[in-house]
Each structure stands twice: as C-alpha cells, then as structure tokens.
C-alpha cells in the first residue's frame with residue numbers, strides 16, 4: 095500500500111523510509127483524539143489559496159525602499175512581523191534549541207536538540223531517527239515553534255508542527271494548542287501533522303512571498319518573514335514611478351475605510367466576516383484574533399459619532415495604537431491616551447468611565463490580557479465592560 099507517509103522526506107541519508115505499519119494506527123488515533131489540538135488554526139480557516147500569494151507580492155527586497163524610506167525600513171526590521179519566520183540555521187534562533195533537552199509530562203517523551211553539519215536536528219526515543227528541523231515559526235516575542243516539512247507521495251509539501259516551542263524566558267515548553275497531545279510513540283508524538291494546504295497556509299501568513307505549485311512549496315523562492323510588499327501591494331509600479339520622477343499612485347492605506355484597513359490586517363489576524371454566525375464574547379479563542387474582537391466594540395462601531403475639537407471626525411483602526419513599522423508599544427499610558435482622545439464627556443465626546451479616573455490604566459479592565467496555555471497571553475481587543483476575576 096502506498097500512502098503519503100511512505101514518501102516522507104528522508105529523515106537521514108541512510109534510512110529513507112518510515113515504517114508505515116508502526117505509524118498508521120497511531121496516526122488514526124491521533125486524528126480522532128486531537129481535534130482540540132488543531133483548533134487554533136483550523137476553526138476559522140479560509141480556503142488555502144487565499145493566503146498563498148504569487149502575483150501580488152512577487153520578488154521583493156525592502157532594500158529597494160530604503161533609498162527613500164530609510165527610517166521605516168530600519169525600524170520595521172526590528173518588528174515581530176519582519177522576524178516571524180526564520181530558517182532554523184539562522185543564528186538568531188538555532189541556540190533557542192541547540193544543546194537543549196525537554197521532557198513533556200503529558201506524554202512522558204524526552205526531546206533533544208543538536209546541531210550536525212550546520213543543521214538542527216531533533217531526536218527522541220519515541221521516534222526511530224533524528225528529524226531535521228528547517229523552519230522556526232514565530233519571532234520569539236511570544237513563542238518559537240519548529241516546523242518539519244517533507245514531500246509526500248503526490249509531490250506536495252506536507253509537514254509537522256512540533257509540540258515543543260521556545261518561549262521568551264529561554265525555556266522550552268509545550269506548543270500552544272498541543273497541551274492535550276499525549277501520544278508517546280511515532281510521528282504523532284512529535285506534534286501535529288499537517289496536510290499540504292495547511293502547511294502552505296502557515297507559510298502564507300508568515301512570509302512576504304511563497305511560491306507554491308501543485309501544493310509543493312519552492313523554498314528557494316520563498317521569502318520568510320513579512321515585509322513591505324505584503325501590506326503595500328503595488329510596489330513594483332511604485333518603484334518604477336518613483337525612479338522616473340512620476341507621480342506616486344501607490345495605494346495609501348490610510349485612505350481605506352476603517353473596516354477595509356482592519357481587514358487588511360485581518361488577512362492574517364482573521365476577519366470578523368469570515369467567522370460566520372454569532373460571535374460569542376465568552377469565546378476563549380477570540381482574544382487571539384484582535385481584528386475580529388476590535389470590530390465588535392462600540393468604540394469601533396460608533397466611531398463616526400465622535401468629532402474632535404479640531405473638527406475632524408475620529409478614526410479608529412489598528413493603526414490608532416499600532417504603528418505597522420514599529421514594534422508594539424507596551425506602555426499603557428500611550429494606549430490610554432488613545433481612549434481618552436475619544437472618551438471625554440467634558441468635550442462632548444464619548445462618555446467617561448463610571449468607575450475609574452482618567453489617570454488610570456483603562457486596559458486592565460477593558461482590554462485585559464487573557465492567558466492562553468502556560469506561556470502566552472493575548473490582549474482582548476473587544477473593548478467592553480467585562481466581568482473580571484471569574
């Protein structure tokens with residue numbers, strides 16, 4: 095019998111095949127039991143094609159923007175967007191794993207990470223050979239998760255999201271969403287196997303450019319990390335125009351309506367209109383999707399009611415608090431100033447808080463941090479009155 099597993103990329107040069115008979119029963123079991131583990135990425139998924147870009151981003155280097163937008167290029171390079179995907183050999187990430195061990199209590203499995211010939215490998219007694227790690231997802235601001243890939247029997251790129259991630263404090267821990275993975279033997283004890291469309295999606299949201307033909311990713315042509323062209327679409331024409339003293343016609347994202355602008359971010363952070371059905375404020379997954387939560391807020395929905403003292407209508411979207419070219423600001427005073435800019439009854443703007451003074455930190459009660467798993471938290475972007483402390 096031929097199956098996809100048979101053609102998993104050779105995990106080492108001497109032994110090219112994984113023993114299928116060993117794996118299949120375990121795999122089936124895991125597919126049946128691990129729906130909770132895959133929920134983070136599959137529940138709100140759109141068709142794979144929508145993330146995987148070809149024409150829109152084309153080949154691109156932010157160096158071509160630096161000549162005229164030097165400050166932006168420089169500060170953008172420090173953002174989590176720019177660093178959200180790296181080859182495992184990158185100096186910035188390899189030592190997060192190399193030389194370390196981790197024991198998963200949930201499955202009793204030990205993992206060991208080593209460098210051999212400049213390649214990062216994972217080894218464990220739960221699996222018969224060393225597994226090369228090629229990609230590390232995540233900038234490290236929240237987590238870094240290895241992804242192993244191989245070519246399946248149809249020639250498509252399949253993969254596995256590893257159940258161990260590196261966290262900002264330098265420790266290794268279970269990957270968010272895989273807490274319940276308890277298999278102790280075979281491929282499935284290593285993490286969540288993902289079919290080609292999901293693997294392409296991972297790269298689609300974490301890259302500037304992914305080249306996919308018949309479900310196979312051409313990694314030589316893939317540009318890891320999110321760069322300018324991922325948000326500013328018509329860059330080649332802009333380069334041509336600016337190089338020839340023509341008028342700039344590049345789209346100004348600030349000219350989009352607030353919802354259009356948020357949906358651009360929502361291409362990856364998820365869009366409210368693709369969820370379908372009622373959105374439940376108590377949905378524990380919701381804080382992960384800032385662009386879904388924010389647009390439920392009265393602050394967003396009723397923003398046009400607010401006219402600033404200079405006569406300008408208020409505008410509220412992601413860029414009110416996040417400069418897309420700079421790392422996120424974590425000082426609450428900055429964000430609270432955004433609230434107070436609209437919430438000021440004395441200026442006949444939006445109502446004031448009944449509970450807290452204007453000098454207090456609005457975020458703790460109205461945009462609280464919600465823990466997800468043991469190591470990560472998300473900020474609830476659905477600004478509202480919440481029952482806290484339950």
Ligand code: HEC
Pocket residue numbers: 156158159160161162163322323326329330332333336337341342344345346347348
């Ligand atoms: C040769 C100089 C030059 C290069 C190279 C260049 N730009 Fe520009 N860009 C400009 C100028 C000048 C403007 C302002 C045009 C205007 O206001 O009419 C502009 C405007 C923009 C705007 C719109 C700003 C706004 O809101 O008005 C964006 C977005 C932009 N550039 C992105 C890029 C990106 C991304 C790159 C790299 C692919 C790039 N630019 C490369 C000169 C350049």
Ligand code: HEC
Pocket residue numbers: 174175177178179231232233234235236237298299300301320324325358359360361362363412413416418421422
């Ligand atoms: C191409 C997909 C994509 C698009 C488009 C996108 N993001 Fe992101 N964003 C990501 C990914 C992936 C991360 C995770 C970065 C990491 O690895 O830490 C992220 C992280 C962030 C963070 C967290 C940074 C931190 O310091 O923790 C913010 C804030 C953010 N994005 C805002 C935006 C805004 C605002 C827009 C629209 C202007 C936007 N994003 C568009 C994919 C995207």
Ligand code: HEC
Pocket residue numbers: 135145231232233236237238239241255270288292293295296297299300361362363364382470
């Ligand atoms: C729809 C777009 C999208 C897809 C598909 C996607 N991601 Fe992400 N990813 C994001 C965004 C947006 C963030 C930042 C916010 C967050 O953490 O959810 C992120 C964050 C991350 C992080 C940083 C840690 C964290 O939780 O913040 C890792 C690691 C990661 N993704 C790995 C993956 C892997 C592996 C896959 C494929 C199995 C994948 N992502 C698929 C959009 C996506």
Ligand code: HEC
Pocket residue numbers: 156159163166167170175320321322323324325326346347348413418419
């Ligand atoms: C995550 C999406 C995203 C990425 C990536 C991104 N931008 Fe932007 N950019 C925006 C948004 C949104 C605006 C509008 C900002 C606003 O309205 O305040 C903008 C505005 C601009 C502007 C005009 C306004 C200004 O701030 O001067 C320029 C120029 C620009 N971007 C260049 C770049 C360059 C160069 C890169 C790559 C180094 C880049 N952008 C990467 C989303 C992005």
Ligand code: HEC
Pocket residue numbers: 392393394396397399400408409410429430432433434435436437444445456457460461477478479
């Ligand atoms: C663009 C203007 C604007 C911004 C910025 C803004 N709000 Fe609002 N907010 C509003 C408007 C308008 C309402 C509806 C007021 C009403 O019901 O009369 C509102 C309602 C609220 C409510 C009541 C929600 C409910 O469901 O009853 C809370 C709480 C709130 N805002 C807190 C905040 C906080 C905290 C911030 C900053 C993190 C903020 N707002 C930022 C305009 C804004």
Ligand code: HEC
Pocket residue numbers: 356359360363381382384385386388411412413414415416422423424429432433457461471472473474475
């Ligand atoms: C009223 C201000 C405000 C607005 C508007 C806003 N954010 Fe945030 N965002 C924050 C704050 C505060 C944090 C937490 C920053 C910290 O402590 O590091 C945050 C953090 C994030 C993170 C990091 C993960 C997390 O949940 O902590 C992402 C991703 C993010 N925002 C995306 C977005 C997107 C996408 C939009 C537009 C839909 C948006 N934000 C609009 C204030 C805002």
Ligand code: HEC
Pocket residue numbers: 430433434437445446447448449450451452453454455456457458459460479480
């Ligand atoms: C200690 C927690 C806490 C802090 C801090 C806090 N709030 Fe509130 N806020 C509440 C609670 C609780 C309510 C609901 C009060 C009620 O309905 O009786 C509320 C209500 C509101 C409302 C709706 C008022 C109404 O009449 O319906 C707005 C607007 C608001 N807060 C804005 C803010 C802003 C802006 C800040 C920061 C300056 C802030 N809050 C700080 C807990 C807090």
